[in-house]
Amino acid sequence: MKQRAMAIRVKLLGCSRLILLFLFRGLFLEAYAGKVCYSVPEETEKGFFVGNISKDLELEPRELAERGARIISRGRTQLFALNPQSGSLVTVGRIDREELCAQSARCLVSFNILVEDKMKLFPVEVEIIDINDNTPEFQLEEVEFKMNEITTPGTRIPLPFGQDLDVDMNSLQSYELSSNPHFSLYVQQGPDGSQQPEMVLQSPLDREKEAVHHLLLTAFDGGNPVRSGTLRIRVQVVDANDNPPAFTQAQYHTSVPENVSLGTPLVTVKATDPDEGANGEVTYSFHNIDHKVAQIFHLDSYTGEISNKTPLDFEEYMIYPMEIQAQDGAGLMARTKVLIKVLDINDNAPEVTITSVTTALPENFPPGAIIALISVHDQDSGDNGHTTCSIPENLPFKLEKLDDSYYRLVTERTMDRELTSRYNITVTATDQGIPTLSTETHISLEVTDINDNAPVFLQDSYSTYIPENNPRGASIFSVTAHDADSNENAIITYSLAEDTIQGVPLSSYVSINSDTGVLYALRSFDYERFRDLKLKVMARDSGDPPLSSNVSLGIFVLDQNDNAPEILYPALPTDGSTGVEVAPRSAEPGYLVTKVVAVDRDSGQNAWLSYRLLKASEPGLFAVGLHTGEVRTARALLDRDALKQSLVVAVQDHGQPPLSATVTLTVAVADSIPDVLADLGSIKPSTDPDNSSLTLYLVVAVATVSCIFLAFVIVLLALRLRRWHRSRIQTAGVLAGLPASQFVGVDGVRAFLQTYSHEVSLTADSRKSHVIFPQPNYADTLISQESCEKSEPLLISQDLLEMKGDPKQLQVSLFLSLNIMKNNYASVVIIKL
Numbered sequence: 001m002k003q004r005a006m007a008i009r010v011k012l013l014g015c016s017r018l019i020l021l022f023l024f025r026g027l028f029l030e031a032y033a034g035k036v037c038y039s040v041p042e043e044t045e046k047g048f049f050v051g052n053i054s055k056d057l058e059l060e061p062r063e064l065a066e067r068g069a070r071i072i073s074r075g076r077t078q079l080f081a082l083n084p085q086s087g088s089l090v091t092v093g094r095i096d097r098e099e100l101c102a103q104s105a106r107c108l109v110s111f112n113i114l115v116e117d118k119m120k121l122f123p124v125e126v127e128i129i130d131i132n133d134n135t136p137e138f139q140l141e142e143v144e145f146k147m148n149e150i151t152t153p154g155t156r157i158p159l160p161f162g163q164d165l166d167v168d169m170n171s172l173q174s175y176e177l178s179s180n181p182h183f184s185l186y187v188q189q190g191p192d193g194s195q196q197p198e199m200v201l202q203s204p205l206d207r208e209k210e211a212v213h214h215l216l217l218t219a220f221d222g223g224n225p226v227r228s229g230t231l232r233i234r235v236q237v238v239d240a241n242d243n244p245p246a247f248t249q250a251q252y253h254t255s256v257p258e259n260v261s262l263g264t265p266l267v268t269v270k271a272t273d274p275d276e277g278a279n280g281e282v283t284y285s286f287h288n289i290d291h292k293v294a295q296i297f298h299l300d301s302y303t304g305e306i307s308n309k310t311p312l313d314f315e316e317y318m319i320y321p322m323e324i325q326a327q328d329g330a331g332l333m334a335r336t337k338v339l340i341k342v343l344d345i346n347d348n349a350p351e352v353t354i355t356s357v358t359t360a361l362p363e364n365f366p367p368g369a370i371i372a373l374i375s376v377h378d379q380d381s382g383d384n385g386h387t388t389c390s391i392p393e394n395l396p397f398k399l400e401k402l403d404d405s406y407y408r409l410v411t412e413r414t415m416d417r418e419l420t421s422r423y424n425i426t427v428t429a430t431d432q433g434i435p436t437l438s439t440e441t442h443i444s445l446e447v448t449d450i451n452d453n454a455p456v457f458l459q460d461s462y463s464t465y466i467p468e469n470n471p472r473g474a475s476i477f478s479v480t481a482h483d484a485d486s487n488e489n490a491i492i493t494y495s496l497a498e499d500t501i502q503g504v505p506l507s508s509y510v511s512i513n514s515d516t517g518v519l520y521a522l523r524s525f526d527y528e529r530f531r532d533l534k535l536k537v538m539a540r541d542s543g544d545p546p547l548s549s550n551v552s553l554g555i556f557v558l559d560q561n562d563n564a565p566e567i568l569y570p571a572l573p574t575d576g577s578t579g580v581e582v583a584p585r586s587a588e589p590g591y592l593v594t595k596v597v598a599v600d601r602d603s604g605q606n607a608w609l610s611y612r613l614l615k616a617s618e619p620g621l622f623a624v625g626l627h628t629g630e631v632r633t634a635r636a637l638l639d640r641d642a643l644k645q646s647l648v649v650a651v652q653d654h655g656q657p658p659l660s661a662t663v664t665l666t667v668a669v670a671d672s673i674p675d676v677l678a679d680l681g682s683i684k685p686s687t688d689p690d691n692s693s694l695t696l697y698l699v700v701a702v703a704t705v706s707c708i709f710l711a712f713v714i715v716l717l718a719l720r721l722r723r724w725h726r727s728r729i730q731t732a733g734v735l736a737g738l739p740a741s742q743f744v745g746v747d748g749v750r751a752f753l754q755t756y757s758h759e760v761s762l763t764a765d766s767r768k769s770h771v772i773f774p775q776p777n778y779a780d781t782l783i784s785q786e787s788c789e790k791s792e793p794l795l796i797s798q799d800l801l802e803m804k805g806d807p808k809q810l811q812v813s814l815f816l817s818l819n820i821m822k823n824n825y826a827s828v829v830i831i832k833l
């Protein structure tokens with residue numbers, strides 16, 4: 001404290017007592033009306049301590065910077081600053097009280113301290129204490145008065161006021177008039193407390209003795225040290241003039257708008273003097289007028305017209321007071337007061353100051369978040385100075401009024417960055433003047449993203465097709481998901497849901513690029529193993545926490561022609577024998593010899609089969625059905641036709657390229673089984689006498705079986721025809737569309753009886769022969785070879801009697817097993833129906 005007092009004492013050149021008083025007042029903190037108040041003397045150096053603001057705000061010095069404490073003021077240069085190290089309020093530079101507050105009784109500087117993190121304002125008021133740094137001055141350096149020599153003693157002559165810009169004790173306190181036998185000084189207290197010096201005539205004047213009197217008026221202030229100013233007074237004694245000028249009004253009033261043009265006559269004062277000649281000529285002049293006012297107005301000394309030289313400003317002066325003096329040629333004077341009232345017009349637009357602003361806000365921030373603190377001020381008065389603040393209605397924000405000057409911009413609802421990522425908020429301040437004036441300022445707010453949107457696929461489900469036998473690593477399909485978020489929240493990673501296909505993990509079949517969503521085949525697909533894959537693709541973003549969604553994808557395997565036709569009938573014997581089909585020599589053209597049955601494991605067009613005769617030992621004798629595979633005689637058989645006919649039948653699919661398979665058929669041409677056997681014997685004569693005996697036995701057995709079979713068939717047909725005749729009336733029309741030559745209806749069952757197929761298998765090396773004869777040929781039905789391998793006694797199956805009541809099925813089997821053992825030679829004859 002002592003060092004600070006010493007510094008102030010050096011600055012103010014010895015004014016120690018007054019400065020110490022100001023210093024203690026500046027260090028004393030008082031709180032009233034919710035404000036923090038300090039005082040500081042004017043003309044202090046930069047960085048002068050004003051008060052411990054951190055203590056008064058209950059904050060530590062370091063918290064001032066951490067919490068973003070700063071000073072906000074309106075409409076003037078910043079006079080104070082916060083010292084973050086000490087937490088004190090200091091001056092920014094030299095403060096001139098007279099420049100700030102002129103001669104106001106108290107000079108108060110008000111501002112607010114904003115704590116950013118709390119968005120709280122603390123009002124502060126600092127009183128600027130006056131020091132004696134101004135000398136009393138007079139408007140004129142010399143003033144001249146003319147007094148008639150007949151002026152009676154006691155006459156008072158008003159003298160010009162002295163002006164001191166300081167206040168209180170430092171302002172003008174007293175006047176002193178130099179010694180003169182004719183004049184004395186009288187100081188009169190004005191109604192406003194001001195001192196009005198007057199010069200009083202003490203004794204009669206005598207122009208003949210002294211025509212001019214020189215006086216000196218000195219004005220003193222109450223400072224320490226005392227300062228003073230002087231005015232030279234020249235009194236000229238003239239001849240008698242017994243009528244002073246007189247104004248028509250004791251006081252003149254006028255009201256003018258502040259936007260009046262320069263040079264506009266505002267008011268005219270008028271004084272008259274009944275004297276003649278020079279004693280009646282009146283001139284006008286300003287008397288005891290403020291220096292600034294004198295620079296604004298012009299007074300015509302001859303007409304008394306007052307006009308403005310500079311623009312009027314209601315915000316600076318609401319009323320301009322002035323005193324006008326009228327003096328005639330002999331020196332008699334009269335004074336009047338003129339009050340020019342300035343009418344406010346709406347010439348100042350509101351001033352908008354953004355005190356604190358937030359530039360970015362998360363989209364999930366709850367309503368009520370503070371975006372900015374806005375200060376609005378209008379220098380006009382009345383309705384012209386009343387302001388309202390507004391923002392557009394279509395924004396998720398609102399303005400909350402704190403007091404007459406401050407507003408708070410807050411969020412009204414939760415924002416969605418995906419709808420609007422940036423807001424340009426226009427804040428409009430409008431006054432209530434006519435016409436209204438407004439000011440706009442703009443606040444830009446960026447809405448930062450949070451991870452509130454899961455990835456979305458373009459479709460609810462996807463499907464794609466891939467041909468089988470695809471190469472490994474081939475690209476199958478590509479899925480794409482979009483995330484409405486931004487930055488990391490929109491980075492999507494793709495994966496496949498865990499699953500198995502036929503017990504094998506899905507990951508061994510298909511993989512997906514986690515960045516692009518492209519699916520790749522890890523192995524070659526086989527349409528014959530599985531025809532489609534069902535999997536789920538998952539898209540996950542990189543937010544925290546991550547969000548995900550999935551979509552189903554169906555991969556359909558397209559068939560390729562990779563399987564050749566497979567011939568089911570006639571099947572190649574497994575014991576090395578050769579199958580033989582029998583065709584009687586009496587067969588007519590179109591006789592069904594046999595039927596080639598084949599399948600193709602492919603599908604669609606790749607499985608459509610066509611049959612053709614590739615090679616024949618007797619061209620033109622047999623024909624093959626293109627789509628049925630039926631081998632029929634193309635012409636009648638002739639005696640010259642060879643017994644053994646060899647046919648090569650090709651089966652081909654319709655794929656691209658087409659695949660095919662071939663089968664070789666052996667057809668024996670004979671009218672009866674003995675002929676077949678005889679011809680077969682002639683094909684390969686046996687030199688073994690045992691074989692001749694075996695053949696004889698075989699012929700006898702076959703003939704016996706044939707006779708039994710024919711008798712059985714005749715009896716069976718007679719029974720069936722009888723039953724069929726009874727039910728014909730009931731079932732008339734059911735089988736009307738079927739050709740009678742091909743089918744015979746037995747209780748509604750179709751029995752194919754027209755043709756028979758004969759199969760004779762002969763082998764010499766194995767010493768074993770198989771003869772199957774005769775055998776009904778059912779259309780599109782293959783007889784299992786298992787029956788050919790059975791060896792049972794001759795019997796009639798009991799199923800025959802049971803099937804009599806079943807009109808849908810007719811199956812009669814007759815087995816005759818004949819085993820002849822001679823010289824290790826076995827022969828079996830099996831007859832099936």
